[in-house]
Amino acid sequence: MLCPFCLAEDRFKRERTRTSLSYSCPNCNEPLPALYVQQYRQYPPVVISAVGFRQHGKTVYFAALFYALKKLGLPQYWSTFFTMALNEDSLATVYDNVGLLESGELPLSTPKNFPRPTMLRLEDIPFFRHVDYTLLCYDTGGESFERPTQLVQYAGFVRRARSVMFLISLSDLQDPAEEMHRLLNTYVVGMGELGGAARDQHLVVVYTKGDRLPLRLPQWGERWPDLGEYLRDGSMESLARPRGYLRRMHRVSERLREFTQEELGAYEFLNMTGQSFRSVAFSMVSSLGAEPEEGRMPVQIAPRRVLDPLLWTIERSQPRWWG
Ligand SMILES: Nc1nc2c(ncn2[C@@H]2O[C@H](COP(=O)(O)OP(=O)(O)OP(=O)(O)O)[C@@H](O)[C@H]2O)c(=O)[nH]1
Ligand SMILES: [Mg+2]
Ligand SMILES: [Zn+2]
Numbered sequence: 001m002l003c004p005f006c007l008a009e010d011r012f013k014r015e016r017t018r019t020s021l022s023y024s025c026p027n028c029n030e031p032l033p034a035l036y037v038q039q040y041r042q043y044p045p046v047v048i049s050a051v052g053f054r055q056h057g058k059t060v061y062f063a064a065l066f067y068a069l070k071k072l073g074l075p076q077y078w079s080t081f082f083t084m085a086l087n088e089d090s091l092a093t094v095y096d097n098v099g100l101l102e103s104g105e106l107p108l109s110t111p112k113n114f115p116r117p118t119m120l121r122l123e124d125i126p127f128f129r130h131v132d133y134t135l136l137c138y139d140t141g142g143e144s145f146e147r148p149t150q151l152v153q154y155a156g157f158v159r160r161a162r163s164v165m166f167l168i169s170l171s172d173l174q175d176p177a178e179e180m181h182r183l184l185n186t187y188v189v190g191m192g193e194l195g196g197a198a199r200d201q202h203l204v205v206v207y208t209k210g211d212r213l214p215l216r217l218p219q220w221g222e223r224w225p226d227l228g229e230y231l232r233d234g235s236m237e238s239l240a241r242p243r244g245y246l247r248r249m250h251r252v253s254e255r256l257r258e259f260t261q262e263e264l265g266a267y268e269f270l271n272m273t274g275q276s277f278r279s280v281a282f283s284m285v286s287s288l289g290a291e292p293e294e295g296r297m298p299v300q301i302a303p304r305r306v307l308d309p310l311l312w313t314i315e316r317s318q319p320r321w322w323g
Contacts (some may be wrong), residue, residue: 048161057208081123085120163201207285214228285307
């Protein structure tokens, strides 16, 4: 079983007293949530790891994802769906982040350290019938992805991910093709040092801050109107029809691949991802829905397509993709 805190695979220690039953990891001695251990097979862990440079939108993405899962009326469309945080830390992280966004504030830059995961159980997502999951969400400072040695030290969680997310904000890059390739190169070398192999993983490339793309790329509206439209009408209703939703999400991924080649000219990145991972998918989100002003949101946030990277990750963590 996978320890969410030190990521060792081991059998957990079990201690029963007259009044309690507790579990801990023999490797790091951290206490583990009882439900995590007792229902490990029923809710297997899926590691969600955000890889990306400083200020590219990792923390805001997680906050917007929690916001979308809790505040946008999903149970209205998914009739038996609910989420459950597995420990006190996770409960606090979810509610604090949702509260922050609701009040128009934005999270501070994340320190570079080995993060504790937010453990969130997802029950009855209609897209994936047979298994429910415990998400283990890891978010560390973007500096950790500047050099392989830093990645090894602060982001070792990536090794346990079946599917890894690269969060890339195109409007924050001078030369997207070159810098995306640098991120990838750093990642692949770091994974090697960690004793893992990217070859065993799926990659989900997530273009963040999608609301900014029309400004950054004047040709966006003219050449990629379908992508702009996909982002704009990213309301929750369409999630009521899982099959249609996934089909469209796959089509958008193909279009974003074309965009990456034709618009960004990121040939080296594309060739190397093709070689380095089991599969590569593309998605695009706007966590806030609009540009902040002076470090605050002047309007209520309107997350767009923030579930897509999660759906990709879960799809690629399914036995069919994995086995
Ligand atoms: N316009 C727009 N800006 C965004 C969006 N998401 C994030 N930002 C901006 O990007 C800033 C950085 O986002 P974070 O999520 O904190 O970035 P990070 O990747 O966690 O950064 P580090 O923790 O420093 O590695 C935010 O403070 C916002 O100003 C978005 O969807 N749209
Ligand atoms: Mg951060
Ligand atoms: Zn441990």
